[in-house]
Amino acid sequence: MSSLAYFDTLYGERPDYYGLGVRDEFRAFSSSCNMAERTVLDLGCGQGRHSKILAAMGATVDAVDQSRAAICQLDGYATQNGLKITTTCCDALDFRVQPRRYDDIILVTLLDHLTLGGASLLERECRTNIKTGGRVYVEVFTTEDPGFIEAPHRSETGTAVRHFFEKGELANIFKAWKILKCEEFVEEDKSHGPFHLHGIGVLIATKGR
Numbered sequence: 001m002s003s004l005a006y007f008d009t010l011y012g013e014r015p016d017y018y019g020l021g022v023r024d025e026f027r028a029f030s031s032s033c034n035m036a037e038r039t040v041l042d043l044g045c046g047q048g049r050h051s052k053i054l055a056a057m058g059a060t061v062d063a064v065d066q067s068r069a070a071i072c073q074l075d076g077y078a079t080q081n082g083l084k085i086t087t088t089c090c091d092a093l094d095f096r097v098q099p100r101r102y103d104d105i106i107l108v109t110l111l112d113h114l115t116l117g118g119a120s121l122l123e124r125e126c127r128t129n130i131k132t133g134g135r136v137y138v139e140v141f142t143t144e145d146p147g148f149i150e151a152p153h154r155s156e157t158g159t160a161v162r163h164f165f166e167k168g169e170l171a172n173i174f175k176a177w178k179i180l181k182c183e184e185f186v187e188e189d190k191s192h193g194p195f196h197l198h199g200i201g202v203l204i205a206t207k208g209r
Helices: 003-013 024-031 049-056 068-081 116-129 169-173
Strands: 039-043 060-065 085-089 104-108 135-141 178-189 196-206
Touching: 003 068, 024 049, 024 135, 024 196, 039 049, 049 060, 049 068, 049 085, 049 104, 060 068, 068 085, 104 116, 116 169, 169 178, 169 196
Parallel strands: 039 060, 039 104, 060 085, 104 135
Antiparallel strands: 135 196, 178 196
């Protein structure tokens, strides 16, 4: 089964698969600015947990994902709750970032669903077109993740990951940005499915002049 078919099935069976759980780093990122004054691109948004939080804070959000099931669910949620979320259903690598539209770009567990070459292409697309001073928030799975070696306590969604990031690899991809935070660690994840561990990389950076 392809990754797209897998997530369409998963989201179709569980419309609130991840709930609204997000990392503390993301909450700090989103609360450090007046989001009501910002336009955000959530690329690879899935069912939209990050988009929902940002839009509830007043942000104008463009949310993109290739899963039709996820996009339909997010559309319904935004309409029901009066949130400024505009959705697009397409592959992230086919999406053209509108120049100077976005203050922030969110890439949560998207780059690891691409090849390393695809991740580099997407970084360049974001860097070229985000506003000067704009921010990027990134989460990826690392080679410390049990899914990398198919070990016990791995996530049930781990088979969809195409590239687990080696130590320092994420920072290297974003070396042309001003990196504000880049951390890698292993943690428990109780947000979905049976108990499992994740190797996580988190990066926050800004585009200079």
